[in-house]
Amino acid sequence: MTQKLIVIGAGMATGRMLETLVEQHADFDITLFNAEPRGNYNRIMLSPVLSGEKTYAEIVTHDDDWYTASGITCRFGERIAGINTAAKTVTAENGDVLEYDKLVFGTGSNPFMIPLPGHDLEGVIAYRDLEDTQRMMDLGEGNKVVVIGGGLLGLEAAAGMAARGVDVTVVHIMDHLMERQLDEAAGYLLRRALVDKGITVKCAANSKEILGEKGKVRALLLDDGTELPCDLLVMAVGIRPNIKLATEAGLAVGKGIHVDDQMVTSDADILAVGECVEHQGAIFGLVAPLYDQAKVAAQTLMGQEAAFVQKELSTKLKVTGCDLFSAGDFAEGETREDIVFRDPARGVYKRLVLENNVVVGAVFYGDTTDSNWFFGLIRDKTDISDMRETLIFGPNMQGGEVDPLQAVAALPADAEICGCNGICKGQIVEAIEGGATTLADIKAGTKASGSCGTCTGLVEQVLAVTLGDDFVVPAAASVCGCTELTHEDVRRLIKSQGLKSQDAVWQQLAWSTPNGCHVCRPAINYYLIADWPLEYQDDPQSRFVNERNHANIQKDGTYSVVPRMWGGITTPDELRAIADAADKYNVPTVKVTGGQRIDLLGVRKEDLPAMWYDLNKAGMVSGHAYSKGLRTVKTCVGTDHCRFGTQDSTGLGIKLEKLLWGSWTPHKVKLGVSGCPRNCAEATCKDVGIICVDSGYEVSVAGAAGMDVRETELLAKVPTEEEAIAVTTAYIQIYRENAKYLDRGYKWVAKVGLDWVKEQVVDDLENRAALVARFELSQSIYRNDPWAEHAAKADAYQPLADLTLEAAE
Numbered sequence: 001m002t003q004k005l006i007v008i009g010a011g012m013a014t015g016r017m018l019e020t021l022v023e024q025h026a027d028f029d030i031t032l033f034n035a036e037p038r039g040n041y042n043r044i045m046l047s048p049v050l051s052g053e054k055t056y057a058e059i060v061t062h063d064d065d066w067y068t069a070s071g072i073t074c075r076f077g078e079r080i081a082g083i084n085t086a087a088k089t090v091t092a093e094n095g096d097v098l099e100y101d102k103l104v105f106g107t108g109s110n111p112f113m114i115p116l117p118g119h120d121l122e123g124v125i126a127y128r129d130l131e132d133t134q135r136m137m138d139l140g141e142g143n144k145v146v147v148i149g150g151g152l153l154g155l156e157a158a159a160g161m162a163a164r165g166v167d168v169t170v171v172h173i174m175d176h177l178m179e180r181q182l183d184e185a186a187g188y189l190l191r192r193a194l195v196d197k198g199i200t201v202k203c204a205a206n207s208k209e210i211l212g213e214k215g216k217v218r219a220l221l222l223d224d225g226t227e228l229p230c231d232l233l234v235m236a237v238g239i240r241p242n243i244k245l246a247t248e249a250g251l252a253v254g255k256g257i258h259v260d261d262q263m264v265t266s267d268a269d270i271l272a273v274g275e276c277v278e279h280q281g282a283i284f285g286l287v288a289p290l291y292d293q294a295k296v297a298a299q300t301l302m303g304q305e306a307a308f309v310q311k312e313l314s315t316k317l318k319v320t321g322c323d324l325f326s327a328g329d330f331a332e333g334e335t336r337e338d339i340v341f342r343d344p345a346r347g348v349y350k351r352l353v354l355e356n357n358v359v360v361g362a363v364f365y366g367d368t369t370d371s372n373w374f375f376g377l378i379r380d381k382t383d384i385s386d387m388r389e390t391l392i393f394g395p396n397m398q399g400g401e402v403d404p405l406q407a408v409a410a411l412p413a414d415a416e417i418c419g420c421n422g423i424c425k426g427q428i429v430e431a432i433e434g435g436a437t438t439l440a441d442i443k444a445g446t447k448a449s450g451s452c453g454t455c456t457g458l459v460e461q462v463l464a465v466t467l468g469d470d471f472v473v474p475a476a477a478s479v480c481g482c483t484e485l486t487h488e489d490v491r492r493l494i495k496s497q498g499l500k501s502q503d504a505v506w507q508q509l510a511w512s513t514p515n516g517c518h519v520c521r522p523a524i525n526y527y528l529i530a531d532w533p534l535e536y537q538d539d540p541q542s543r544f545v546n547e548r549n550h551a552n553i554q555k556d557g558t559y560s561v562v563p564r565m566w567g568g569i570t571t572p573d574e575l576r577a578i579a580d581a582a583d584k585y586n587v588p589t590v591k592v593t594g595g596q597r598i599d600l601l602g603v604r605k606e607d608l609p610a611m612w613y614d615l616n617k618a619g620m621v622s623g624h625a626y627s628k629g630l631r632t633v634k635t636c637v638g639t640d641h642c643r644f645g646t647q648d649s650t651g652l653g654i655k656l657e658k659l660l661w662g663s664w665t666p667h668k669v670k671l672g673v674s675g676c677p678r679n680c681a682e683a684t685c686k687d688v689g690i691i692c693v694d695s696g697y698e699v700s701v702a703g704a705a706g707m708d709v710r711e712t713e714l715l716a717k718v719p720t721e722e723e724a725i726a727v728t729t730a731y732i733q734i735y736r737e738n739a740k741y742l743d744r745g746y747k748w749v750a751k752v753g754l755d756w757v758k759e760q761v762v763d764d765l766e767n768r769a770a771l772v773a774r775f776e777l778s779q780s781i782y783r784n785d786p787w788a789e790h791a792a793k794a795d796a797y798q799p800l801a802d803l804t805l806e807a808a809e
């Protein structure tokens with residue numbers, strides 16, 4: 001018969017337990033209570049949310065659809081207030097009494113608040129959940145924050161807020177940061193890296209009192225009399241298992257709720273998992289053991305045999321630019337020896353602690369590439385006598401080989417790859433043999449790399465080793481060889497860390513080359529232009545050949561020149577100027593392009609500036625005809641001449657072109673405006689296509705007619721020309737602000753979803769106006785004619801790269 005299972009707490013541990021139950025079709029009628037007003041999310045990713053590297057939506061592990069499909073009754077925002085173990089009932093906060101056959105505790109921890117005078121003032125918070133994170137995110141630039149606690153959580157909070165421009169001071173009672181995980185030398189390097197991020201660090205500092213004003217925090221007073229003013233005070237000094245409810249229910253508790261190897265408490269029908277648990281005298285604060293407990297609890301509930309075994313743990317700090325790994329025990333001792341490697345110039349420090357030829361502890365700062373291999377040595381208690389001399393240089397130096405994949409190939413099947421989820425190499429290889437070929441497949445099939453993500457590189461190496469040539473670097477690969485960050489990461493970090501120059505990007509995002517390369521520089525140049533139009537100075541050296549030359553290079557080395565004809569309209573004077581230029585510079589071919597412009601083909605490079613000068617004099621601008629920017633707006637003749645036209649499509653096309661020209665975009669942008677659904681301007685295969693209809697304007701987006709042929713999709717139907725222009729402008733701007741460099745509009749829309757674009761551009765009028773305003777701000781700088789600017793300069797046309805030759809049109 002179906003049993004009633006009540007779960008208290010939708011945390012990381014119970015989330016994993018529920019998944020196992022659902023996957024194995026366990027016969028339970030499940031009700032899930034959570035004090036937080038939401039379901040399971042990846043709590044460890046709150047730090048990337050705080051720093052702006054991820055959004056909350058991206059860290060949700062189980063959404064409403066999953067609970068519905070799994071038949072779980074959710075009572076979020078509801079706390080369990082009491083348990084009657086004799087009657088086997090729980091009482092919810094609102095007084096509802098529910099019966100259970102089995103009950104699982106997953107109540108996690110409470111952050112410890114030092115009972116300093118003033119700890120209950122408004123503005124004194126912990127760092128535990130989304131509400132705390134939101135409080136920190138709500139602080140504006142220039143606000144002051146004090147973080148008490150220089151451990152993992154405190155430092156992630158500090159770095160996250162500093163990335164948002166908040167003035168942060170970390171107060172730590174010990175002599176160096178993260179003293180439980182790091183030795184002094186690594187602690188020093190970490191401190192220096194944080195100071196470089198603008199964070200003030202005070203070690204050996206004792207907090208005395210929290211000072212307030214009108215009930216709100218004002219400053220932290222240290223016992224040496226120093227006052228540190230603050231608008232918010234974050235206490236991150238440790239956690240205590242949340243055992244109140246269990247104690248009141250009469251369960252056996254110590255520091256946490258006592259459980260046996262099967263995760264059963266002192267009551268045979270009640271189990272407990274996660275940070276609220278005490279197992280063999282130990283309590284837990286990292287997810288790896290909690291996930292093991294969760295699996296064991298699920299198996300116990302299903303009547304299967306399983307036992308929880310405690311394993312060695314490791315720590316990584318999730319602060320961009322602070323590569324830090326620590327595992328095992330590195331306290332000093334008579335039988336212990338150290339191997340230390342320092343490279344001060346690179347800020348690299350590695351220390352191994354050995355005891356009886358076994359590695360018992362490891363601390364790495366600055367280069368953590370081989371940390372998993374060392375962690376395996378610690379966990380497996382491997383005898384390292386034979387490799388002692390080269391041990392510190394990592395797996396690549398063992399056996400004289402320097403192939404980075406060799407170390408991964410040599411790992412045994414039971415070597416742990418993903419610490420959070422306890423996934424070993426063998427499970428990943430099994431998934432690959434079962435058909436997985438991408439990181440996403442591995443994540444979905446095994447959960448490896450699905451939590452804190454620090455093992456992603458290693459999982460990819462296992463893929464590469466197992467699949468050989470069949471392994472294709474995933475689409476979300478890094479920008480280029482100069483960084484491990486993806487385009488999306490870089491875009492987010494440029495915004496969240498306020499990086500406003502190329503140097504700031506190379507430095508802050510730890511580029512491995514001094515000035516980037518021909519792949520990343522155009523992208524970074526574009527991102528900086530798009531995000532900081534007023535502050536950033538465009539770098540012509542970081543542009544592709546067509547943009548640098550303001551003309552398109554052709555197969556014989558000559559160039560094509562395409563003067564702008566707004567909306568495809570021209571005049572006899574313009575035609576004369578074009579004809580004169582064609583004569584004067586011996587242009588061999590004059591061609592009408594598909595975008596309704598006249599293309600002068602076969603121009604010699606040395607003639608370009610003079611020719612631009614002549615065309616400029618005749619009032620013609622261009623220079624963007626082959627740019628990653630607005631190309632042309634194709635129009636039909638519309639109401640002026642056509643019997644069918646419903647609106648002035650030519651006029652609208654001209655307005656749009658005059659508005660949008662000059663803006664830089666992730667890739668080229670083409671528009672079309674047709675005066676009626678007969679669509680003579682072929683608007684439905686453009687990046688933005690507008691069809692005029694009796695009732696107004698249909699604005700559709702994400703079309704293409706190149707290597708991929710796509711019909712546009714309807715974004716909005718609007719009654720007025722003003723709205724059609726506003727929707728178009730807002731769409732271009734949201735594409736400019738979000739897309740990966742060199743992603744065409746249709747590719748970007750496929751990634752983010754048209755519904756999201758509609759929400760931002762069509763439904764949210766305030767956001768639409770803000771996007772238009774930001775576009776106009778950018779255009780105040782960039783709506784200029786590069787021909788005019790460069791017409792006088794005959795030199796400096798060396799391309800950075802000619803990788804992106806555009807097809808001649």
Ligand SMILES: Cc1cc2nc3c(=O)[nH]c(=O)nc-3n(C[C@H](O)[C@H](O)[C@H](O)COP(=O)(O)OP(=O)(O)OC[C@H]3O[C@@H](n4cnc5c(N)ncnc54)[C@H](O)[C@@H]3O)c2cc1C
Nearest residue numbers: 009011012013034035036043044079080108274275286287
């Ligand atoms: C900012 C941050 C960063 C972290 N980074 C890392 C990291 O990098 N690596 C790592 O391994 N670990 C990290 N951790 C620790 C990790 O998140 C925890 O170990 C893990 O979330 C604990 O899981 P849990 O299921 O035991 O409890 P939780 O995830 O805390 O879930 C407990 C849930 O129970 C609910 N609850 C409590 N009482 C009741 C009640 N009476 N009724 C109903 N619901 C109740 C709570 O509201 C809560 O939602 C981090 C933690 C934080 C806060």
Ligand code: SF4
Nearest residue numbers: 636642645675676680
């Ligand atoms: S699209 Fe309609 S209005 Fe425009 S030219 Fe063709 S038939 Fe005429």
